[in-house]
Amino acid sequence: MSIAIGALVAAKELDREHLAFLKQMGCETVGITFWETLGETDLIALAELVNEAGLPVSALSVWGNPLANPSTAEGWKTLIRHASLFGSPFVTGFAGRVPNASVEESIPAWxxxxxxxxxxxxxxxxxxxxxxxxxxxxxWKRGKWNIAINDDAWKLLFSNLDDERLGLEWEPCHQVEAFVDPLDQLRRWLPSIKHIHGKDACVDWTRLKTFGLYAKQKAITTTLPGLGDTDWKALCTVLQNSGYEGSIDLETEGSSFFDDPPSKTQALSYLRSCRS
Structure with missing residues (x-):
């Protein structure tokens, strides 16, 4: 089965025109995202709109800290209850964190x-x-958003709550930023990784060696697939050999997915070439 290639889009941007444009770009799936709260979104109407467009939904996501923000926790629950209207995709987001607590200290609340x-x-x-x-x-020791940040945290999370319906949403970008080999980590966690974001990063090693990791001049830049350090063709081969049945949904930074369409179209085309 071929890996589906799609896009992550904010729910507030999904209308008939934009859904038609996503299909025109060659998107085969769409991941629908919210920031911290679902707000006043009419999920029934949104589901009808997306289903009418004939674009399968790969994930419903609310990004926020569900251990500190009741609106984010309620967003998880609401998306779970409405997921069937969207074809029963995964519901995803941050694991959350007890503010300013360590990973271990946040585990009971999580x-x-x-x-x-x-x-x-x-x-x-x-x-x-x-x-x-x-x-x-x-x-590891402190933060205010998310404890599901690396291998050690994942081991701790799954050892405390081992369930077949609990897994990971993954992307190479965060691994490049952490100097973790994305492909090696992907192989380690294949059984748990069910959805992938199409985002990458690029390390400027000269700048890093000159100014260091915490300097004003950033040595690591997030990029679209095809412009970063990850071998996406090798990544797709790993997924295909494992029988991965999920999608890779292009993730971009900025106010709108629909800014600079040519760059998004090129990234989608690149991802499609990597799965072949």
């Missing part, structure tokens, strides 16, 4: 919340809950 979310997922027959590993600047 386990309580995600145990409840998993119960809801089974009750609603939701496909699965996936944790994305963007650090948002967090480190």
């Amino acid at each position: 386990k309580d919340l995600f145990s409840d979310l998993l119960e809801e997922a089974y009750r609603c027959d939701c496909k699965g809950l996936l944790m994305e590993n963007c650090r948002m600047g967090d480190v």
